[in-house]
Amino acid sequence: xxxxxxxxxxxxxxxxxxxxxxxxxxxxxxxxxxxxxxxxxxxxxxxxxxxxxxxxxxxxxxxxxxxxxxxxxxxxxxxxxxxxxxxxxxxxxxxxxxxxxxxxxxxxxxxxxxxxxxxxxxxxxxxxxxxxxxxxxxxxxxxxxxxxxxxxxxxxxxxxxxxxxxxxxxxxxxxxxxxxxxxxxxxxxxxxxxxxxxxxxxxxxxxxxxxxxxxxxxxxxxxxxxxxxxxxxxxxxxxxxxxxxxxxxxxxxxxxxxxxxxxxxxxxxxxxx
Amino acid sequence: xxxxxxxxxxxxxxxxxxxxxxxxxxxxxxxxxxxxxxxxxxxxxxxxxxxxxxxxxxxxxxxxxxxxxxxxxxxxxxxxxxxxxxxxxxxxxxxxxxxxxxxxxxxxxxxxxxxxxxxxxxxxxxxxxxxxxxxxxxxxxxxxxxxxxxxxxxxxxxxxxxxxxxxxxxxxxxxxxxxxxxxxxxxxxxxxxxxxxxxxxxxxxxxxxxxxxxxxxxxxxxxxxxxxxxxxxxxxxxxxxxxxxxxxxxxxxxxxxxxxxxxxxxxxxxxxxxxxxxxxxxxxxxxxxxxxxxxxxxxxxxxxxxxxxxxxxxxxxxx
Ligand SMILES: Cc1cc2nc3c(=O)[nH]c(=O)nc-3n(C[C@H](O)[C@H](O)[C@H](O)COP(=O)(O)OP(=O)(O)OC[C@H]3O[C@@H](n4cnc5c(N)ncnc54)[C@H](O)[C@@H]3O)c2cc1C
Ligand SMILES: Nc1ncnc2c1ncn2[C@@H]1O[C@H](COP(=O)(O)O)[C@@H](O)[C@H]1O
Numbered sequence: 001x002x003x004x005x006x007x008x009x010x011x012x013x014x015x016x017x018x019x020x021x022x023x024x025x026x027x028x029x030x031x032x033x034x035x036x037x038x039x040x041x042x043x044x045x046x047x048x049x050x051x052x053x054x055x056x057x058x059x060x061x062x063x064x065x066x067x068x069x070x071x072x073x074x075x076x077x078x079x080x081x082x083x084x085x086x087x088x089x090x091x092x093x094x095x096x097x098x099x100x101x102x103x104x105x106x107x108x109x110x111x112x113x114x115x116x117x118x119x120x121x122x123x124x125x126x127x128x129x130x131x132x133x134x135x136x137x138x139x140x141x142x143x144x145x146x147x148x149x150x151x152x153x154x155x156x157x158x159x160x161x162x163x164x165x166x167x168x169x170x171x172x173x174x175x176x177x178x179x180x181x182x183x184x185x186x187x188x189x190x191x192x193x194x195x196x197x198x199x200x201x202x203x204x205x206x207x208x209x210x211x212x213x214x215x216x217x218x219x220x221x222x223x224x225x226x227x228x229x230x231x232x233x234x235x236x237x238x239x240x241x242x243x244x245x246x247x248x249x250x251x252x253x254x255x256x257x258x259x260x261x262x263x264x265x266x267x268x269x270x271x272x273x
Numbered sequence: 274x275x276x277x278x279x280x281x282x283x284x285x286x287x288x289x290x291x292x293x294x295x296x297x298x299x300x301x302x303x304x305x306x307x308x309x310x311x312x313x314x315x316x317x318x319x320x321x322x323x324x325x326x327x328x329x330x331x332x333x334x335x336x337x338x339x340x341x342x343x344x345x346x347x348x349x350x351x352x353x354x355x356x357x358x359x360x361x362x363x364x365x366x367x368x369x370x371x372x373x374x375x376x377x378x379x380x381x382x383x384x385x386x387x388x389x390x391x392x393x394x395x396x397x398x399x400x401x402x403x404x405x406x407x408x409x410x411x412x413x414x415x416x417x418x419x420x421x422x423x424x425x426x427x428x429x430x431x432x433x434x435x436x437x438x439x440x441x442x443x444x445x446x447x448x449x450x451x452x453x454x455x456x457x458x459x460x461x462x463x464x465x466x467x468x469x470x471x472x473x474x475x476x477x478x479x480x481x482x483x484x485x486x487x488x489x490x491x492x493x494x495x496x497x498x499x500x501x502x503x504x505x506x507x508x509x510x511x512x513x514x515x516x517x518x519x520x521x522x523x524x525x526x527x528x529x530x531x532x533x534x535x536x537x538x539x540x541x542x543x544x545x546x547x548x549x550x551x552x553x554x555x556x557x558x559x560x561x562x563x564x565x566x567x568x569x570x571x572x573x574x575x576x577x578x579x580x581x582x583x584x585x586x587x588x589x590x591x592x
Pocket of ligand 2: 032033034035062064065088089090091117120123140141142143144145148149150151152153154
């Protein structure tokens with residue numbers, strides 16, 4: 001009895017101590033993951049060049065989301081020995097394969113907001129609506145998606161939730177309720193402290209890519225993937241058409257022995273020096 | 274109605290990319306038949322010069338010492354209200370990228386980030402940007418009363434169209450910042466990659482980091498910024514902020530010289546918007562030649578030193 005009581009008190013003590021330092025067992029992390037065409041995919045359009053042609057296109061998880069944001073969240077959880085990593089995607093049921101990969105890498109559960117993402121603002125709004133109701137300490141996004149290259153959604157989530165937003169984090173350490181983050185700025189790096197909760201976008205450097213192992217893949221099948229219907233939102237931006245860039249005229253070869261000629265061409269023909 | 278341009282000034286300085294943005298804003302305002310108003314935040318040297326690039330008024334909000342997207346969004350949103358702006362324009366820089374989306378959410382505005390040409394206002398409001406890492410161009414239509422854009426660097430040259438103006442103080446509420454900046458490390462003297470007009474880049478063909486002397490010398494002679502392919506950064510031969518491509522920095526300089534880089538599709542995705550591409554590679558089958566304007570088939574260890582000498586000769590003759 002007495003020893004049990006002492007044990008309990010000890011746990012309580014450790015926890016209260018922890019809660020100042022490491023939020024005992026409670027870091028609740030959300031990672032936003034998007035889907036993009038595989039990097040070598042051939043890009044073409046249909047419906048009179050108004051829609052992306054997805055015929056035969058393989059999809060992957062956006063590399064920034066997978067390699068950096070998700071892996072760092074999983075690492076933080078592993079380091080704390082506690083907490084939960086949830087991944088969220090705004091997309092149709094076809095995205096479930098990409099989401100399962102996130103679970104195989106180490107997320108505990110997944111949420112899919114069931115709609116075709118139309119505008120970044122809509123996506124940011126939907127994620128913020130979900131996150132508001134679920135008390136996350138840190139919300140991660142990737143630096144940008146490699147298809148539409150917006151770098152917008154993270155900032156939008158932060159604004160809809162009235163939270164701080166740190167873009168392009170290259171390092172993130174948690175110390176209790178405070179994070180120390182390094183971020184890329186033009187021509188350099190900034191190091192800052194910020195208290196949770198906040199939104200951060202992950203850039204190269206924040207973590208190392210992880211390849212899911214067999215056990216992860218098996219476990220992913222049993223992890224929850226909750227489908228949530230979207231909240232009402234009116235879009236105010238849409239793509240009206242796509243064009244392909246003008247084809248390059250063929251390369252002009254210059255004799256490797258005659259670099260004066262290359263310099264002359266750059267000066268007189270290309271007029272860039 | 275007016276066009277408000279946020280002229281960022283990290284470290285108090287207004288860079289060329291921001292002059293491009295102000296030029297873009299002034300031309301947009303002219304197309305809409307309205308005024309272009311510039312806003313600077315924090316201590317800014319020579320903000321009045323923005324008048325030359327087409328701003329009819331320049332406001333400054335003083336008393337801000339560091340960047341915080343939450344704080345800046347509040348200030349800009351208040352300036353939007355005070356100036357009655359319906360188009361808000363930013364630079365697609367690292368701070369611009371953390372403001373564009375925030376501001377759009379705050380103002381319930383349609384936004385397009387990284388636009389690369391002037392809007393088409395001949396019926397609605399349409400803008401274009403590169404998508405799929407430069408493999409296509411998308412035209413967007415924005416339908417909201419307030420619109421937010423960020424302008425991609427090197428999309429439009431800065432153009433002087435007016436005269437410097439007096440900077441006026443704007444009185445706005447400055448919310449407390451939740452960020453404590455502990456350290457800012459910047460490399461002085463080199464133009465950061467996203468702004469660089471001339472870029473010398475090298476890949477795995479260099480064999481090892483010890484051989485980068487010729488790349489640095491070439492960059493020096495040209496006044497260019499250095500870049501690399503991704504494997505080179507992954508192997509730690511070069512710092513990771515130099516890595517260009519689909520998963521690195523996307524650039525659009527006037528001149529991109531690619532040395533010992535094969536030209537994989539993911540690499541091309543980050544550089545194919547460069548105006549002129551020069552490829553130096555010993556393999557005539559290297560895919561990069563297909564994307565190049567000028568090609569040199571040869572051993573980089575012979576070619577690059579010769580190119581350095583030719584540039585030096587050119588410099589000497591043209592100075
Ligand atoms: C999801 C994903 C994302 C990626 N993102 C990027 C990215 O953002 N950026 C990027 O760069 N890569 C990226 N990659 C990697 C990309 O696919 C290529 O592997 C990479 O670009 C190759 O780098 P490289 O050209 O330096 O090396 P290699 O492909 O090994 O090419 C070296 C070249 O040097 C030439 N060479 C060798 N010796 C000499 C010599 N003495 N003189 C002249 N030429 C010589 C060779 O002929 C060869 O063409 C990505 C890959 C994936 C799967
Ligand atoms: N449909 C989506 N579902 C979930 N997260 C998304 C979605 N689209 C974008 N994101 C997140 O927002 C980041 C920036 O996206 P973007 O603003 O589109 O460049 C991505 O790296 C993702 O982390």
